[in-house]
Amino acid sequence: MIHETDPTNGASPAGESNAAEIKAKAAQKQRDELESRFYKNCPQADPYIRKAERSSTPRPVQHSLVMKWPEFDCVDKLTEEHWEFGGPVVLPGLLLHGASGSGKTTSAYLAIRESFGCWYPADRQMPGVVAVGAVEMGRTISELARSGGDEFQAYLDRLCYCGLLFIDDLDKARFTPRVESELFDLLEFRAVEDRAVVVTTNLKGRELERMFSRHIGPAIVNRLRRICIPIDFDEPEFDAGAALAAVQAKIRADYVPQAEASRAYHLGEKP
Numbered sequence: 001m002i003h004e005t006d007p008t009n010g011a012s013p014a015g016e017s018n019a020a021e022i023k024a025k026a027a028q029k030q031r032d033e034l035e036s037r038f039y040k041n042c043p044q045a046d047p048y049i050r051k052a053e054r055s056s057t058p059r060p061v062q063h064s065l066v067m068k069w070p071e072f073d074c075v076d077k078l079t080e081e082h083w084e085f086g087g088p089v090v091l092p093g094l095l096l097h098g099a100s101g102s103g104k105t106t107s108a109y110l111a112i113r114e115s116f117g118c119w120y121p122a123d124r125q126m127p128g129v130v131a132v133g134a135v136e137m138g139r140t141i142s143e144l145a146r147s148g149g150d151e152f153q154a155y156l157d158r159l160c161y162c163g164l165l166f167i168d169d170l171d172k173a174r175f176t177p178r179v180e181s182e183l184f185d186l187l188e189f190r191a192v193e194d195r196a197v198v199v200t201t202n203l204k205g206r207e208l209e210r211m212f213s214r215h216i217g218p219a220i221v222n223r224l225r226r227i228c229i230p231i232d233f234d235e236p237e238f239d240a241g242a243a244l245a246a247v248q249a250k251i252r253a254d255y256v257p258q259a260e261a262s263r264a265y266h267l268g269e270k271p
Helices: 013-041 043-053 061-064 075-081 106-112 133-146 150-161 178-190 203-211 219-225 240-267
Strands: 093-097 129-133 164-168 195-199 228-232
Touching: 013 043, 013 106, 013 129, 043 106, 043 129, 061 106, 061 195, 061 228, 061 240, 093 106, 093 219, 106 129, 106 164, 106 195, 129 133, 129 150, 133 150, 133 164, 133 178, 150 178, 178 195, 178 219, 195 219, 195 228, 203 219, 219 228, 228 240
Parallel strands: 093 195, 093 228, 129 164, 164 195
Antiparallel strands: none
């Protein structure tokens, strides 16, 4: 039997159906692979994901904004506008603060799962995403620092060079001066290298500064503000629309000068 073909593209209905099925299977395979890698990199996420599947989030408005991360509905538009020579838009991190039980960690893991394919490490030997509790991170750095050697440097490199670093419950840890110093260097490195960080904490502003030593607390919080979008899970009248507009304005303000400079350079224009 000869199928009637579409004169516009010469493909038979059966052929189109098979092509669509193959494409769908390939897309599903890719999603499955990403999901498998997500749980391998973020084994702590499983109870949070399961809880989210059983019940609604305590802060649906804040959660809706988190789920727009990391592109916040503006990256495609920016790329189209500028940008033959503008280069990629730097994807921001997240600073989620609010009381225990407000859904910060669950929202973070759900957003990381959805965006898992976005995060590429600086080195192929490194993971795309590293998720770690602040208490565990502080304890590991302290223990490895005492012994020194390659294992200590390998752990720091993993935190520095991964595509995305998620630090959960930052305020739960009590860091030694050595760990505070390493945390500052880590955040500074990732800021300079445009590598995103996601942080959850019960504290914000001055309260968060005071959990660190006086000389380094403000510097750590400033680095977090510089590379992360803050979202307040305690705000009862949280306006997601206004917050999204502010985030889009910040991303654009950060990106446009860099893109224009890059474009001018490629066109041979003088600054």
